[in-house]
Amino acid sequence: MEGNLEISLDKLPVKRLDAIEENGLERYPPESSYDEKRVSLIRRIDFAWAVEEDEEKERKKKQKKNSSKDASATWQWQSMVENLQLAHQELSVIIDLINTLEANDAVTVAGMTRPKPLPNELMSDLAVSAATKLQCYRHLGKYFKQSANALEQQIAREARFYGALIRLQQNWKVKRQRVAGPGPASSNEGFSIDLFDNSLYSSTPMSRPSSLSSIRVEHDSAGMLSINLPPNSCHSLHFGFLGVHSADIPKEFNKIRTHGSVGQHTRNTEKESMSDDEYVKETHLLLRDVHQSIFNDQVFDMLNCEAFNQSVGVNVTGMRENYLQLSIGQGTSLFISLVPSSEGDNQAVDTANTQNVDSAIVPLDSFDEVKFGERKHDTPTMKKKWGFPHRISCEIYLQQIVHEHAFLKAKDKPNLSGTPVSGQSGKDGPGLLGHFCLSLAHRIFSSRVLIELENVVCRVPYLHLMTHPTWHSRKSSWTIFMKVPQSILHAESQSPRSDFQNIKDVIKSQFHTKVVLSDDRINVEGEGAPNVVGLFKRSSEDICSVNKYDCDLADLPVILLQQVASQVIRWLHEEALMVGIKTNRYFLSLAFDLEQGESVSLVAHVDPEDIQGGISWWLVMEDGFAEDWKLQMEIYDGTPEYRKFLGHLNLDVLYSTMMDLVTLSDGGGNH
Amino acid sequence: MDSPTQNTSLQRLQNVEKRIIRVLELAGGVMDELANPTGPRKEFINNHCREFMKMIKDIQVTLRDEIKSACEYRPFEKCDYSSRISNEICCKKLEYVLSQLDAMKQTIDEYQATI
Numbered sequence: 001m002e003g004n005l006e007i008s009l010d011k012l013p014v015k016r017l018d019a020i021e022e023n024g025l026e027r028y029p030p031e032s033s034y035d036e037k038r039v040s041l042i043r044r045i046d047f048a049w050a051v052e053e054d055e056e057k058e059r060k061k062k063q064k065k066n067s068s069k070d071a072s073a074t075w076q077w078q079s080m081v082e083n084l085q086l087a088h089q090e091l092s093v094i095i096d097l098i099n100t101l102e103a104n105d106a107v108t109v110a111g112m113t114r115p116k117p118l119p120n121e122l123m124s125d126l127a128v129s130a131a132t133k134l135q136c137y138r139h140l141g142k143y144f145k146q147s148a149n150a151l152e153q154q155i156a157r158e159a160r161f162y163g164a165l166i167r168l169q170q171n172w173k174v175k176r177q178r179v180a181g182p183g184p185a186s187s188n189e190g191f192s193i194d195l196f197d198n199s200l201y202s203s204t205p206m207s208r209p210s211s212l213s214s215i216r217v218e219h220d221s222a223g224m225l226s227i228n229l230p231p232n233s234c235h236s237l238h239f240g241f242l243g244v245h246s247a248d249i250p251k252e253f254n255k256i257r258t259h260g261s262v263g264q265h266t267r268n269t270e271k272e273s274m275s276d277d278e279y280v281k282e283t284h285l286l287l288r289d290v291h292q293s294i295f296n297d298q299v300f301d302m303l304n305c306e307a308f309n310q311s312v313g314v315n316v317t318g319m320r321e322n323y324l325q326l327s328i329g330q331g332t333s334l335f336i337s338l339v340p341s342s343e344g345d346n347q348a349v350d351t352a353n354t355q356n357v358d359s360a361i362v363p364l365d366s367f368d369e370v371k372f373g374e375r376k377h378d379t380p381t382m383k384k385k386w387g388f389p390h391r392i393s394c395e396i397y398l399q400q401i402v403h404e405h406a407f408l409k410a411k412d413k414p415n416l417s418g419t420p421v422s423g424q425s426g427k428d429g430p431g432l433l434g435h436f437c438l439s440l441a442h443r444i445f446s447s448r449v450l451i452e453l454e455n456v457v458c459r460v461p462y463l464h465l466m467t468h469p470t471w472h473s474r475k476s477s478w479t480i481f482m483k484v485p486q487s488i489l490h491a492e493s494q495s496p497r498s499d500f501q502n503i504k505d506v507i508k509s510q511f512h513t514k515v516v517l518s519d520d521r522i523n524v525e526g527e528g529a530p531n532v533v534g535l536f537k538r539s540s541e542d543i544c545s546v547n548k549y550d551c552d553l554a555d556l557p558v559i560l561l562q563q564v565a566s567q568v569i570r571w572l573h574e575e576a577l578m579v580g581i582k583t584n585r586y587f588l589s590l591a592f593d594l595e596q597g598e599s600v601s602l603v604a605h606v607d608p609e610d611i612q613g614g615i616s617w618w619l620v621m622e623d624g625f626a627e628d629w630k631l632q633m634e635i636y637d638g639t640p641e642y643r644k645f646l647g648h649l650n651l652d653v654l655y656s657t658m659m660d661l662v663t664l665s666d667g668g669g670n671h
Numbered sequence: 672m673d674s675p676t677q678n679t680s681l682q683r684l685q686n687v688e689k690r691i692i693r694v695l696e697l698a699g700g701v702m703d704e705l706a707n708p709t710g711p712r713k714e715f716i717n718n719h720c721r722e723f724m725k726m727i728k729d730i731q732v733t734l735r736d737e738i739k740s741a742c743e744y745r746p747f748e749k750c751d752y753s754s755r756i757s758n759e760i761c762c763k764k765l766e767y768v769l770s771q772l773d774a775m776k777q778t779i780d781e782y783q784a785t786i
Contacts, residue, residue, distance in 0.1 A: 134706045141702030148695035155688045166681065173750065197752035288759070295756050392767050400760050406753070 008044060035112065042094060050093075054086070157223035164225050164280050165191065165217065172287055174217075191217040193227075195291050210294050215287070224276070227283055234293035235322075236341035237300065239395040241388050242325070242333040293341065299402045300324075300338050306433035313434030313441075326433075328441040332388075336398070387447030389440065397473070398436055405432055438519060439473040445520050446476040449553060453478055453515065456557050459613050462651050463564060476517040480526075480560065482567050484509040488655050511567040513560060523550050526563040557608035562588065565604035565615050568651070572602065572658050581662045589620070590658075592665045598622065600661055602654075613648035619657075620644075680737055687733050690726050697723045 019027040032040065075081075117125075165174060177190035196213035212233060220226035274282070303324060307316045318325030322338040430438055450467075457465040457480060468477040513526030525548045551559050569590050576583045576590070584591040584599075591601035603618045610616065621642040649657065701719045704711045 134708065137702045137706035141699045141706060144695050144699030144702060148692050148699060151688075151695065152692050155685075155692070159685060171755075195752070197750055291752065291755065292759055295759075390767070392763075396760060396763050396767065399763075400757075403753070403756055403760060 033113070033115075034110075042097070045097075050089075051086075054089070058082070160276060161219065161223060161225050164276060164283070167280050168193065168225075168283065168287070171284065175214075191225075193217060193287065195287070195294055210297050212290050212294055215290065224279065225283075227286060229286070229290065232340040234289050234341045235296050235300075235338040236293065237296045237395055237399065238337045238339045239398065240335055240391050242335060244388055289341070295399070295403070296338060299399060300336070302402055303336060303398075303433055306431050309431060311431040311434040313430040313438040315437070326437055328437045328444075330441065330444065332441070332444060334394075334437075334440065387444055387451070389443045394440065397439070401432055401436060435473075442474045442476070442517070442519055445553075446517050449476070449515070449517055449522065449556065450478070452553065452556050453480070453560070456480075456560050456608070456614060459611070460561075460564065460615060461613075474519050478515045480513045480515070480564070482511040482513075482564055482571075484571065485651050487652060511564075511571065513563045513567070515556075515560075521550055522552065522556060523548065524556070524559055524563065527567070557614070558606060561606040561608060561614040565606055568615070568654065569602075569604065572654065575655065576658060576662060579659075579662050581665055592661050594665050600664070602658065602661070610648075616648050617646040617654065617657075618643050619646055680740070683733055684737060687730050687737075690730050694723055694726050694730070697726070 015028055017026055018029045021027070168174065173194040175192050175194050177192070193215045194213065195215065196210075212229075215227055215229070217225050217227060300322070304319075307314060307319070307324060307326075313328075315327045315329075316324070317327045317333060318335070323335060324337070325333060325335040327333045453465055457463045462482055462485070464481045464483060466479045466481065468479065470477050511527060513524065516523045516525070525546060527546045547563070549559075565588050569585060569588060572590050573583055573585045576592075581592065584593070586601075588606070589601045589603040591599045593599050599622050601620050601622070603620050605616045605618055606614060607616065608614055646657070697719050701716055701723070704715050704719070
């Protein structure tokens with residue numbers, strides 16, 4: 001290399017003031033980093049000599065080229081290529097320098113600091129992190145609000161469900177089972193309603209819970225609780241007499257029932273329009289129906305068990321699924337069946353109709369119609385069909401005695417209605433079913449007895465009939481009163497002999513005959529027949545004699561009329577004694593002694609078939625001289641008796657007749 | 672606590688649920704306020720946080736009371752299903768008697784109409 005070695009001197013590394021401002025602020029030149037110092041040092045390496053040499057060479061080349069190629073156009077990229085070549089050379093020098101420095105091992109790169117971030121970079125970093133945090137906060141805020149909304153909705157849904165469930169729990173047993181199955185946990189919490197009553201029914205046949213006893217509580221689409229039952233799963237007890245259809249009397253029943261047992265379809269379509277209150281009430285009614293249906297099933301089971309026991313009064317004539325047919329005597333058959341009770345009782349009545357053999361339709365009011373029977377006595381064919389107790393009342397009675405029996409077993413309460421315990425069967429007495437059949441038979445028979453009694457009573461004007469409640473399902477009791485009319489009593493009280501009456505026993509003005517029916521035995525008890533002892537003694541003391549005897553239905557009217565007639569005779573006898581006349585009293589006649597051995601007697605004639613009245617009166621005279629007789633008589637067959645038919649007299653006329661006879665005998669006698 | 676207005680424990684527990692919802696809403700509101708680009712307002716956040724803490728305290732007190740007062744669970748001590756059945760039977764009797772009385776009244780009306 002030629003030329004002089006040029007030496008450059010660095011400035012002293014002293015901070016040199018760059019400028020100073022008016023307020024004293026000093027400005028220093030900006031400090032350069034290590035790298036910049038290196039770069040500046042490298043820059044200071046003077047490559048001018050190399051560049052000059054290169055340039056000379058190039059000039060020479062150019063001259064050569066130019067001399068050689070003057071005519072060729074200069075390439076437009078020529079300068080760029082030369083610049084790049086120069087840069088390339090410089091870079092290779094630098095790289096060699098750096099490699100030499102590195103290979104020296106005395107100098108290593110100590111490190112490189114990150115360039116200090118400019119303030120705007122700092123701020124932008126801060127801004128980005130702050131923005132991300134704000135974004136997170138916003139997310140969080142939205143999340144909280146969303147979960148608050150979701151929780152509110154869920155609470156509202158559950159409040160409906162649990163509110164309804166609590167209202168149901170006030171009346172029914174609600175049980176819970178944790179269900180660990182798959183599926184959404186919220187929709188299946190395992191609630192169920194238990195309708196089985198384990199405090200009753202300790203006997204084995206009825207301790208078997210039916211499939212309906214436990215009902216699952218589910219959620220419906222709106223989150224409200226819903227109970228789904230298979231249709232026609234509820235049974236109701238249906239009772240009827242064979243050959244007799246019930247009229248459409250219980251139409252109100254049907255209305256109530258269809259309102260109660262809400263069908264599936266009505267519930268689903270009307271659910272949205274019903275308020276929660278109404279919905280809970282509908283569910284209540286549904287549960288009531290199911291509960292009753294379970295009880296009906298148990299009743300029927302129990303009846304079947306009783307039917308197998310062959311107890312007194314039970315006479316099974318037919319058995320099918322859910323159907324039991326019994327005969328209770330007197331040609332009457334009844335059936336008890338379980339029918340599905342959904343969609344009202346109309347279907348139940350129809351199925352019962354199809355099971356009946358007889359299709360004759362007879363209106364089935366029982367006792368009310370019979371009381372109108374005064375006009376209907378002459379139709380004996382009606383007698384058979386009247387008098388059936390109402391179908392519904394039999395159903396209710398059956399349910400009641402079964403329930404009481406179950407209750408009795410559980411609580412050991414005293415037996416109020418006289419129903420026997422089911423345990424006694426066979427020889428001891430009728431079981432429940434037997435008792436029921438006997439009660440029905442008794443009812444039917446007692447209505448026939450009542451018809452007879454009414455026949456008797458309505459023909460005789462001075463008789464009154466009264467029915468007594470007996471509070472026993474197999475006993476009935478009536479009383480027939482014979483009442484002395486008030487006019488006679490008043491007349492007596494005004495007579496001068498009334499003082500005696502006050503001292504003595506008052507003459508009875510009312511005679512009664514009691515008719516008691518137990519199962520199918522009629523017992524008549526009445527006063528007024530002459531006492532045998534009193535007949536012998538002929539004393540005026542009245543020993544109140546009471547007759548008691550059994551009879552059957554055919555003889556009942558005659559016996560009653562006889563009883564009444566003897567009561568009338570007795571009354572007349574007492575009246576005569578009151579007046580002071582001695583009369584003889586026989587079974588159905590009262591004899592007055594006239595002078596000369598004559599006797600006149602008032603004789604009662606009893607005829608139950610007599611339409612105008614049961615008791616008619618005859619005047620019979622014995623042993624008298626016909627020519628002294630002043631009354632007209634009819635002579636029969638030359639008998640020494642003379643009879644006069646007086647007809648059906650009421651008590652006033654009888655009394656006056658007797659008084660006439662009294663005066664007759666009085667006038668003739670010495671009294 | 673609005674204990675004089677809440678009669679049953681069920682209502683109190685429902686109130687607790689409503690308070691939980693309110694607490695969540697407050698938290699959401701605080702977060703939103705913190706995310707406010709112009710910076711959170713201090714009184715706003717203070718109020719919310721105060722209400723939050725108060726509600727938490729109310730919830731805690733109510734729940735503690737309810738848990739203490741919850742009685743032992745005795746399932747189905749006295750089952751009234753049998754008296755329910757006898758009531759149903761009585762209802763049926765009543766319905767029947769009513770129908771009979773209605774029939775009697777109808778008869779009377781018909782009789783009086785024909786007079």
